[in-house]
Amino acid sequence: MKQTSRQAPHAVVMVQPHHFYPNEETAADNAFQEEGGNRERTEKRAFDEVQAAVEALRGAGVTVHLFEDEGTETPDSVFPNNWFSTHPDGRVVLYPMYAPSRRAERRDDIIDFLRETYDVSGVIDYSSFEYAEKYLEGTGAMVLDHANMTAYVSLSHRADETLVTRFCGDFGYDPVMFETRGPDGNAIYHTNVMMNVGTRLALVGLSTIVGADKRQEIEDRLKASGRTLIDLSADQIAQFAGNALEVRTDKGLLLVLSDTAHASLTAEQIALIEAEMPLLPLHVPTIEKAGGSARCMLAGIHLKPKG
Numbered sequence: 001m002k003q004t005s006r007q008a009p010h011a012v013v014m015v016q017p018h019h020f021y022p023n024e025e026t027a028a029d030n031a032f033q034e035e036g037g038n039r040e041r042t043e044k045r046a047f048d049e050v051q052a053a054v055e056a057l058r059g060a061g062v063t064v065h066l067f068e069d070e071g072t073e074t075p076d077s078v079f080p081n082n083w084f085s086t087h088p089d090g091r092v093v094l095y096p097m098y099a100p101s102r103r104a105e106r107r108d109d110i111i112d113f114l115r116e117t118y119d120v121s122g123v124i125d126y127s128s129f130e131y132a133e134k135y136l137e138g139t140g141a142m143v144l145d146h147a148n149m150t151a152y153v154s155l156s157h158r159a160d161e162t163l164v165t166r167f168c169g170d171f172g173y174d175p176v177m178f179e180t181r182g183p184d185g186n187a188i189y190h191t192n193v194m195m196n197v198g199t200r201l202a203l204v205g206l207s208t209i210v211g212a213d214k215r216q217e218i219e220d221r222l223k224a225s226g227r228t229l230i231d232l233s234a235d236q237i238a239q240f241a242g243n244a245l246e247v248r249t250d251k252g253l254l255l256v257l258s259d260t261a262h263a264s265l266t267a268e269q270i271a272l273i274e275a276e277m278p279l280l281p282l283h284v285p286t287i288e289k290a291g292g293s294a295r296c297m298l299a300g301i302h303l304k305p306k307g
Helices: 002-007 024-029 039-059 108-117 127-132 161-171 212-224 234-238 259-264 267-274
Strands: 011-017 063-069 084-086 091-094 122-125 142-145 150-154 174-178 195-197 201-204 228-231 245-249 252-258 279-282 299-301
Touching: 011 039, 039 063, 039 279, 063 108, 084 108, 084 299, 091 108, 142 195, 150 161, 150 195, 161 174, 174 212, 201 212, 212 228, 228 267, 234 259, 252 259, 259 279, 267 279
Parallel strands: 011 063, 091 122, 150 174, 201 228, 252 279
Antiparallel strands: 011 299, 084 091, 142 150, 195 201, 245 252
16 A cells, blocks of 8 residues: 555646647657647647546546646646656655746746645755756656655756756655667657556566666566566557556546557557556647657646645
C-alpha cells in the first residue's frame, strides 16, 4: 500500500489552452514535434481534445483541477508538468524552462490554489537558473520513482546534470542519469517520452538508452523494485507509448495514455498492463503535434488534501 500511496498521484492539474500551437522555439530539439497547419483549426481542435480528455478522466474517477489559459504567448501551456511538480512531503517545485516562451507558463494562481486546497509545506524555486542557462523541465526531464526515491533522467540541455544533482540532494532521490538517442539521432528531449514508472509496472524504451551497461543497470533497477518491465520498441516510443501516467482513483489504479500510444501496443503488452489496471486512452492527436502526449498534459498531485 505504501507504493500505491506514493507513486500514483490522486489528482492532476490540467490547463485548457485557447491558443495552442506547436511551438517554433521548441522544434529544434524535439524530434517528436510536427507542423501545426492552419492555426485557427489547430487551436479549436486542441481545445476540444483537452475538453474531451478532462471529461474522460473525470468520468473514470480521476480528480482533475482545470485552469484556463487564454493567452496567446504560451502555446505549450497544455503541458504543465514541465514547470512544476508536487511531492509527498508537501513541497512544490518550480523549474527553469529552456524556451523563453515557456517561462510565462508559471502561474501564481495555480500555486495559490495548491496552497489553499492541499497541505503545502513550502515552494522550492529553481527558476532563477534560467539566467545561468541551466534547465530542468520538471517531470518531463525527470521520471521520479517516489516509492524507491529514484530519479531517472535522460540528459539533454533540458535536463542539466548539475541541476539534477541539486534536486536529488534537496529531495533525497538517487539520480540515475543516462544518455539517449531518439529518432533523429540526438538525445530524447524529455525522459518521460521514453519511460513511465508506475506502482507495479514500468514501460521503458530500453533501445533508446546509449550503452549496454547503462541499459542493463536501468533494467536491473526496475526489476529489483518489484515492477514488471514492458520494453517498448523505438517505433512505440515514436508513437508516445512511453508517455503514460498511472493515476489513482477511489476504484484503484488507472494508466492514462493517448489512443496513438494504445494502438502501438501489442496484445501481449496490453494484457500485462490490464492484469494490473485498466487503460484509459485519450484522443489527443492535435496536442501530439507539439511533441508531447497524454502524460505531458497531466501534472500529478502528490500532496495531502486539507481537512
